[in-house]
Amino acid sequence: MHQQSPRAGREGDVLAVVSQSGPAVSFHDVACDRHLGTVEVPAEPHELCFDPVQRLLWCSSTYRSGYYHANTGRSTELTVIDPDTRRIVEVVDLAPEHGPHGLALDAARGRLYVSVEGAADRPGGVVVIDTATRRPLGRIDTGAPGPHWFAIDPTGRTGYAANKEAPFVSVVDLERGALTGKVAVPGSEGIAVSADGAHVFVAAPYAGAAEGRTPGIRVIDTGTLSVTATLPTEHVVMPVHLTSTGKLLTGEVRTRPALGSGPESVSALGRQVPGRLTVFSAATLERLGELEVGAMPLTVRSSPDGRLAYVACVVSSTVHVIDLDTLCTLTRLDITKRGEPGAHGLAYIPRHVPLAAALR
Numbered sequence: 001m002h003q004q005s006p007r008a009g010r011e012g013d014v015l016a017v018v019s020q021s022g023p024a025v026s027f028h029d030v031a032c033d034r035h036l037g038t039v040e041v042p043a044e045p046h047e048l049c050f051d052p053v054q055r056l057l058w059c060s061s062t063y064r065s066g067y068y069h070a071n072t073g074r075s076t077e078l079t080v081i082d083p084d085t086r087r088i089v090e091v092v093d094l095a096p097e098h099g100p101h102g103l104a105l106d107a108a109r110g111r112l113y114v115s116v117e118g119a120a121d122r123p124g125g126v127v128v129i130d131t132a133t134r135r136p137l138g139r140i141d142t143g144a145p146g147p148h149w150f151a152i153d154p155t156g157r158t159g160y161a162a163n164k165e166a167p168f169v170s171v172v173d174l175e176r177g178a179l180t181g182k183v184a185v186p187g188s189e190g191i192a193v194s195a196d197g198a199h200v201f202v203a204a205p206y207a208g209a210a211e212g213r214t215p216g217i218r219v220i221d222t223g224t225l226s227v228t229a230t231l232p233t234e235h236v237v238m239p240v241h242l243t244s245t246g247k248l249l250t251g252e253v254r255t256r257p258a259l260g261s262g263p264e265s266v267s268a269l270g271r272q273v274p275g276r277l278t279v280f281s282a283a284t285l286e287r288l289g290e291l292e293v294g295a296m297p298l299t300v301r302s303s304p305d306g307r308l309a310y311v312a313c314v315v316s317s318t319v320h321v322i323d324l325d326t327l328c329t330l331t332r333l334d335i336t337k338r339g340e341p342g343a344h345g346l347a348y349i350p351r352h353v354p355l356a357a358a359l360r
Contacts, residue, residue, distance in 0.1 A: 006307040006323045007031055007330065012351030013303075015310060016057055016083060017319055017335050018045045020342030025059055025079075026335060027086055030303075030348070033321075033331055037086045041079045044071075047299070048345035049103035049112065054131050056089060057081040057347055058112060060100040068148065068164060074098035074117060080134060083349045092134055097127055102150035102161075105131070106174075109156050113174070118145040126150055126159060126172065140177050142170035149190050153197040153222070160220075162188035164206045171225060181225050185218050190240035190300075192248070194282055198222055201248055201282070203237035217250060219285065231280055231287070239299050245306030246283055247324060251297030252276040272296045272315040277322065289327045294318040294343075301346040312343040319343055 013030035019038075023045050027036040042061040049058045059079040063071035076095040081088055094100055099117030106113070110131045116139070118124035124147040128137045140159075144166035152159045152174065161170040164187050171181035187206030194201070200220040205213045217231040217240065235252040242248055255271040272295035279288040294313030301310045302324070309322040312335075319333040335343040 006303075006325065010303070014083060014349040014351075015319070015333075016048055016050070016345075016347040016349060017312065017333065017343055018048060018059065018299075018345035019317070019335050019340065020045060020314060020344040021340035022336075022342065023061070025057070025081060025345075027083065028333060030308075033333060039081055039086050039088060041081075041088070042075060042077045042091065044075060045079070046101055046344055047103050048347035049105050050083070050347040050349050051105055051107065051112070051131050052350070053107050053110065055082075055084070056131075057083045057349065058103055059345065060103055060114065062099055062101045068146065076100070078114065078129075083347075090134055092129070092136075094127055094136065097125075097136075097139065099146075100127070101148050104150045104152045104159065106152060106156040107131075111137075111156070111174075113150055113152060113159060115142075115147040115150040115161060117147070124161075124163070126161065128174075128177070138177060140172050140174070141179055142172065143179050143182065144168070144170055149188075151191045151193045151200070153193050154195060155197060158197075158222070160191055160193065160200050160202075162191040162202055164188070169200070169202055169220065183220050183225050183227065185220070185227060186213060188218075189236075189238045190250075192240045192242045193222075194242065195244075195246065199282070201231075201240055201242070203240050203250065205236070207236045207238055207253060215252075217248070217280070229285060231285055233278055235276065237278075239297060241300040241302060241309075242282055243302040243306035243309070243324065244304060245324075246281065247288065247302075247306065248280040248282045249300045249302065249309055249311075250278045250280070251293070251300050251311060252278055253296055274316075275313060277309065277311050277320070279324070279327065291322060291327050291329065293320045293322075293329075294332075298344050299346050301348055303348055304350060310346050310348070312346050314342050314344050317343045319346070
């Protein structure tokens with residue numbers, strides 16, 4: 001029997017992609033890869049989150065320039081975009097909160113959770129935003145200076161913050177607005193929660209402090225708040241993503257060995273070689289396969305049916321579109337704005353989303 005192409009029937013669906021150095025968000029037809037338009041946004045956009053209820057796209061701007069540990073100052077803005085007209089609806093200023101990065105949506109409750117970095121007078125935390133009014137409702141401390149990625153469980157009651165430098169994952173009660181636990185994990189990167197809420201998958205150790213440590217994915221049991229397994233990888237992992245079909249997608253970052261030392265040596269950022277998408281089963285923890293992608297994969301997303309993966313690689317400034325059934329690359333999008341590279345945040349925007357499906 002002839003199997004339908006994984007891109008068939010997606011006419012009208014759109015992929016939004018951040019150009020971090022642009023700074024811009026570009027829109028592409030999912031079915032044919034045609035570039036539909038570009039929206040310029042405040043400096044250093046990082047992540048995207050699509051709200052299917054309000055039908056708006058949120059974009060976090062994290063730094064004035066640079067990246068974590070090497071920036072010229074932290075930004076305070078979230079840009080709200082209408083993805084259909086490709087126009088900016090509003091720029092929400094979170095000041096004095098700064099360094100917004102991770103975005104997690106609870107569509108049923110109309111809440112957007114935004115991780116923010118700490119300051120001299122407060123630890124890092126999560127700002128809670130009402131998606132209808134687009135106004136902050138409060139903040140939840142995470143007990144660490146640099147929460148970078150944030151994920152919530154399917155019930156919308158518990159959130160988990162990955163902390164780059166702190167040796168734990170923060171657990172927060174979203175209803176009480178309080179930090180309730182810490183799970184010992186070496187400084188962490190991407191994070192995702194299983195569909196049943198029983199497990200959290202977190203990339204650790206932090207890429208900036210990985211020397212001498214075994215890279216991989218720590219599996220946290222949410223009942224005991226303890227690490228029960230580690231999925232080993234050859235290289236450090238940054239992004240982690242779970243598909244609707246239960247596949248765990250991870251982006252391994254690969255570099256050439258450093259030559260020499262001192263100021264003349266090339267930084268890790270300049271030693272990037274093609275990265276790797278590694279796929280596991282979230283249920284069995286079995287390694288299902290791997291595929292080479294661009295340099296320094298930073299964001300991984302998938303289509304709602306779990307058949308397509310999208311891997312944004314910031315150094316090569318490419319987005320790789322992958323058939324997850326065959327683990328083959330279907331196409332590659334080159335993402336630049338005025339010649340500036342930096343593919344980062346991604347969002348899949350379906351043409352039509354029934355309200356009942358959006359609220360699940």
